Amino acid sequence: MLWNWKRRNWPNFSFSSDHLKSYEREFLRKAGELSGSLKHISEDEHESLKVDLMSNEAYKTSEIEGEILDRASLQSSIKRHFGLRSDHRKIPPAEHGIAEMMVDLYRTYDKPLTHDQLFKWHSMITIGRRDLLAIGKYRTHEDPMQIVSGRVDLPQVHFEAPPSSQVPKEMQAFVNWYNQTKSIEPLTKAGIAHLYFESIHPFEDGNGRIGRAISEKVLSQSLGRPTLIAISSLIEQDKKAYYSKLQKNSSDLEITDWLEYFCELVLKAQEYTQRMIDFLIEKSKYYRMYDHExxxxxxxxxxxxxxxxxxxxxxxxxxxxxxxxxxxxxxxxxxxxxxxxxxxxxxxxxxxxxxxxxxxxxxxxxxxxxxxx
Known part of the structure; x- marks a missing residue:
């Protein structure tokens, strides 16, 4: 199989901008609606929304990778990071790590992407792991980095990433592209960033969680504020489609199909967040009407x-x-x-x-x- 990173024009992805214009307009329109709706909820409700969305994303982005975490621990950990009142439960390492990464993403969305930040995220989500050779740094093992399924003695290879020796060079090019590319529309750039990063697969583990965080960072930077949208929640609802689209676009550099899928995903995530805000608004109305009764x-x-x-x-x-x-x-x-x-x-x-x-x-x-x- 000739993987995308083996192509002569790698990493120059191609796509049809005309197919994506309506998605980009809708993204900005929905972002404006979300911003306007937030003005109708109290500061306490805003904090509650932030914690709920971030803890749910932390849960779902881990669930996509087959890791089931404790929701209450995630919420408690995120509250502590923001200095909010929480219970005194002991937070397991996995919950603490992914919560810490989500909070760091929220707080540093406007900063340039750096190797150090990626290393920090990786250290956070692999805290306590003893099965990895490289934590907080790019992979170094000589074995091929492959995505496989099926029997151990007869595996099906869905994708093979660049060899570890090539990763530092590939990641330097990725970080440069991320920070220097200003002319691409936000949804398009976020979709490319995710596929580009996943194609390099620079870490031993945790690439999916970090790749999705990078997409959210792109969108947040484009809006000038954290997006707080449920991308991972929407992906988890149909993981099969997500992995199918990634695999389908791992062997060529023409990625319009992937970008259309990604754009639709983000728009649905915005709708989910809008419903949560609307719910908080209606909750306030409800209590004003009935609480005294x-x-x-x-x-x-x-x-x-x-x-x-x-x-x-x-x-x-x-x-x-x-x-x-x-x-x-x-x-x-x-x-x-x-x-x-x-x-x-x-x-x-x-x-x-x-x-x-x-x-x-x-x-x-x-x-x-x-x-x-």
């Missing part, structure tokens, strides 16, 4: 439903859920739920054991009541 049990349950996020309780809030969260009896739960329905704070759907309750918020997710049943 609720007893302590009802407040506790409503708070728990809101903490479930834009998608709410899976399957909706049931009477059993209410009893479990509030610690009350079946008869009291029935009265409390009926009062919430009478107030207009919840809407009831279904009958008997299939009865479920949903927040009455105006939110463009799932249905008119905001939480997906």
């Amino acid at each position: 609720l007893n302590e049990r009802q407040k506790k349950v409503i708070d728990r439903v809101f903490r479930a996020g834009v998608n709410g309780f899976k399957g909706g809030l049931s009477a059993d859920n209410y009893m479990s969260v509030s610690g009350t009896s079946a008869s009291t739960a029935t009265r409390d739920l009926q009062k919430l329905v009478d107030l207009g704070a919840l809407v009831r759907k279904g009958e008997r054991k299939g009865t479920r309750y949903y927040l009455t918020i105006d939110h463009p997710v799932g249905n008119a009541h905001g939480l997906i049943p």
